[in-house]
Amino acid sequence: MLRASLSRSRRGIGRTFKDGNRNTRIVLNGCQSFDESISVREAHTSGLYVHHTIAEEEGRDFASAAVTVGLINALTRSKSGVGFFRPIENTGVQVYRSQLIKDVFKLKEDVGLMQGVSQIRAFELLTHDRLDELLEEVYQAYSSYKANHDLVVVEGTHLKGVGHDTLSLNAKVASTLGVPALLVTDAGLILRKGVGTFSNLNGGDWKKDVVDNAKLSDVGFKHENVDIVGALVHGIPNTDNYESLLELFKARKLSLMGAIPQDHVLQSVELCWHGQIxxxxxxxxxxxxxxxxxxxxxxxxxxxxxxxxxxxxxxxxxxxxxxxxxxxxxxxxxxxxxxxxxxxxxxxxxxxxxxxxxxxxxxxxxxxxxxxxxxxxxxxxxxxxxxxxxxxxxxxxxSLEGGIGSLTVQKFEHAKDLFDKHIQANVISNAVLQDYVVSANPISFQNSIFSCAKEHKQVIVLPEGEESRTIQAAAAVLERGLCDLVLLGNHQTISKTAEHHNVDISSARVIDPLSSQLDTYVDYFYESRKHKGLTKEQARKTLMEDPNYLGTCMVAMGEVDGMVSGAVHTTADTVRPALQIIKMEPGIKVVSSVFFMCLPHTILAYGDCAINPNPTSEELATIAISSADTAAAFGISPYVAMLSYATGDSNKGPLIDKVADATAIAKSQRPDLLIEGPYQYDAAVNPDIASRKVKGSNIKVAGKANVLIFPDLNASNIAYKAVQQSTGAVAVGPVLQGLRKPVNDLSRGCTVEDIVVTIAVTAVQAIYRKEKAVAKDATVLSAA
The missing domain is CATH 3.40.1390.20 (HprK N-terminal domain-like)
Known part of the structure; x- marks a missing residue:
């Protein structure tokens, strides 16, 4: 039963979930679009967010455009395939910035692909308190665009008429996209009109105002866990001011990459557009x-x-x-x-x-x-x-004086020269291309799941095919191309419900248990349960009356790759057929579950939070192994911590002994996994606390754990709900684990989007299991 869908999170949705110590991967294993299946510490950032710290004047954005042109030109020398993207495109009377960059650098893509959403769309979503949807739409557009580029310069926006500074919005966008930021301040604008947040406080001292505006943006972006590459300034009166400006930036602990002086060529009307307007x-x-x-x-x-x-x-x-x-x-x-x-x-x-x-x-x-x-x-x-x-x-x-347009060849070349002369372009390039901790957040996590499911399309059966939410979710899955689907139920009932909701499920396969030929499934079910006294007549009756049994048979026989149910059935109704027919993986003692907790700094896996009330040491070891494998299936390199109320041998007691025994069993069964314990939660996830509490030369998990195994259901369920409710974290799950093939359970209060996400999650599990089987076969052949 999926407790919370990613798209419905209202708190923390735009935050960057970075992990400087754990090996949380940025990809889902096996998905071609995410082939760089490497640790985040080894991954290069795919973009640079350019944030203009002061809103540009309408029609006088030539100075910021010149900076962007110079930056892209400098980055192009260090990296091929540089693109340009605007998350929110301003739609004023001036020429679109995206069109300008396209013309200057002769980019081949359509200008529409270089833009996330229109300003009108952004206003619509923001005024209806739908920031999460805005960020998701921007992320989807950016992901599609960056797939064809090695590096993307992302230029932020200032929404006109919002009524407040849009620093927070730009910081959330950069965080969602997972890119570092370059802070750009227009000193010329401050000098011309005294524009700037701190102008009055600084008594007209433009240098202090420049630094304070940059620092304010620095604080705002870091609050959203966005790395800052550095800052640059343009429009200073003359280069004699640079050294004193540099000292002010150093005092505020900001790296200044250079300052471009005011320039008469860029401001001249004679060089506008075709040499003149x-x-x-x-x-x-x-x-x-x-x-x-x-x-x-x-x-x-x-x-x-x-x-x-x-x-x-x-x-x-x-x-x-x-x-x-x-x-x-x-x-x-x-x-x-x-x-x-x-x-x-x-x-x-x-x-x-x-x-x-x-x-x-x-x-x-x-x-x-x-x-x-x-x-x-x-x-x-x-x-x-x-x-x-x-x-x-x-x-x-x-306002056109000094404007910069798509055919201003002289201005563009001059802008490039100015940037190269006054900005430490090589420092910016090196900073952008260095190793960064790649961000993870609910939007990117969901997008990676969807991308993997879409790329390796699986077949998922939905036993509750007549249920309204299930039909709507099926239509959404088919429209997005995430999976192929089989719906169980009456053809006419399903068609009428789909028509009522105005959704298209024509590409789904529909099987009616009451009118279809079930002989093959009856035989399979009978053979698997005849040792328990099941007759063929009972098998046929069960498959006709209980769609969960029919769906489970289809999974077990390999006709479909996974099953999702539970919108109108209990967890027992969903899991029982799977235990009887699909059965557990070899060596696995119990079926268990894991929740993916999307926190403000990382994505963690909690297990088991839904199935086993009081597992034994052997069962706890199984839960740890299953949780590690599930984490790996979703792109997380597992660092498993076995949790207790004491760390190591600092205390004694039967509860601690159970966890210690479980740790030893899990390590002996899977020596390839990193599993340590007993650990208190703080020692498991906090490096500083771990250094004080955990002793030993061969400690690899303490302070870096990303898979947390709780000693019982009481502790785990309380913990995941406490974290979810107190921090606004998104909880994805429970994801069932331990079965030979994937079956997942829904909550009877689930939403359409919950079902969509669960179907995609089930598909990813199926993909991972197939990859494991292929790898195992390859190992056997190699050994032979």
Whole structure:
């Protein structure tokens, strides 16, 4: 019975679960997309999160774009296959950053793949308190994108209108993606407008403000267990300020990778887009409709000046007659006098200083519309219709000074040179490419389970095929491509329920125990239980009346790979047929269970928290071995600690003796496993406490345990629920273990998502068992 699905966790979902001491693996064994099945200490990070510590000004994001360009260029020299990804894409009037990077570095992928979710979608989820769903959607998009890249630069976002700083959101995203962060601060923005969290506190001292903003982000990201590669600053007045800035960063224990000075080339309007702003750029920037003047000669006209026409035509003509400028005139859609006057000037060849006319805000009057239809495309001034108000249109165009666009070749090359000259690019590259502890969290853990199930698709039988939640879960599993499914039940009932919930299960195989030919299953069941007095008639009756027995026979016969039940049946109803027909693995004394506890710093396995009330020493040893194998199946290199109320020989008593005996038995049966005990919980998981409590030269588990075996069900069930409720940890399980083939039990209060996760978990168990069988056969052949 799956107690808590990953997607429903509200607390801690975005935290990074890192483990600097344990060998928690980042992959599920056997899954091709996770072939780098190695210890986390040996794994390279797959990305770098670029966090801008101060929100960029709308339309003036050229400075941050220049930094991103320089960074990607520097990383490309050290690593091939560098990509770019934005978790939340800003959807303002400016050119998308993703499109810009795609054009500059000639990336082949579609720009849509370089973005996680839109700002609109992010707002929708955040305002409905669905942060976990936002993080999961971003993670899924990032995982798909990074599969085709060796390294991904992930650029954070500042959501406009959120009402508070989005530092926490960016930190949670970086934590979820499992990547370190680079902190970037715009000193030029602080100098221009005194922008910055600490500006007033620091009395206008821009250097302190820069450092304090970076430190605030450093604290926020570290709170989410995100490693910080370092910090860099851009837009400082001159390089003479660098040494004093460096000292301030050192005092705050932050690594400064360099500082880029203010630069007139990046800020110059002459080098914007095609060497200078053109009319065609305005169309893109304003997302405007081009009403008149679509010829290339019109669109390529350069722009040097903007004029807002709010007064009379003669005032406008006075401005235009000054000459020497190529002006864009901004007015509203109801000013027929302005429109007609400018068209007339153009037709009289006296409007050479007019580059374009922008009609903003107000709807175009029918009279003006008719007037525009009469114009010749070749002889008229280009006329654009902007959806923004006249004020907003003017503000956007005024902010274009120093803008950086997709064809600004000069600016891009200059940005690369500036970065290389002033930033320790090799230090950043080495920091990014060094060994990091790869993060694990509920989202990534679930994603790895789903990815493995999808890659090695198994067949899972669902005996409760007529049950509403089971049918909805089956549809979700089939849609995601996680498994192939067999549903047991009446065809018509299943079809009607699926239709009622508007879900598609047409690709599932349906077997009706009451109308299908069951002879093969009856024979198998009879042969397996005739020594217990079972007759064929009883076997047939049981299979027709109890779908759990039929499903279990299908698993035992190899027709399907695993079974999930329990939405309407008790645990005993689910497990009993498995014990009778599938039976336990050789050498295994009892069926047991394990919970995967997704904690803020690691993922641990707790066993046994659901099945055995008071196991003997022999049974406890079996639970330890089974739990270690289950952990390995889910990508965790097991470090097994046998828990007690005393560590080592510090105390005596029958309860401690039971654990000590169980430890000795488990070690003798599986010398290949790392199993130690008796340990108190703190000595098992805390290295500092372990160093004081545990003595010996050959100690490998103390302080590093990730599989915790409790002495009885009383202790284990209390412990897992206490941790779950007190920390907000996600508990995945119980996962049944010890059977020859996987069968898992649901809670009768389970949700649709619980069933989906349990089906995927069962599939992963099946995959792992098949791999073990193949490895065993290979060993036998090798020995022969």
């Amino acid at each position: 053109q009319v065609q750029d305005l169309v893109k920037i304003l997302n405007a409709e081009l009403l008149v003047g679509a010829e290339e000669s019109n669109l390529s006209k350069k722009v040097t000046k903007y004029i807002v026409a709010t007064s009379q035509l003669d005032d406008l003509l006075a401005h235009l007659q000054k000459g020497g400028d190529s002006s864009v005139v901004i007015t509203t859609g109801d000013r027929a006098d302005i429109i007609l006057g400018l068209i007339s000037l153009k037709q009289l060849n006296q409007g050479s200083s007019i580059a374009a006319l922008v009609l903003a805000g107000e709807p175009i009057s029918p009279e003006v519309g008719q007037l525009l239809k009469m114009q010749s495309l070749s002889s008229s001034v280009p006329i654009l219709s902007s959806r923004l108000s006249a004020f907003d249109t003017t503000a956007v165009l005024a």
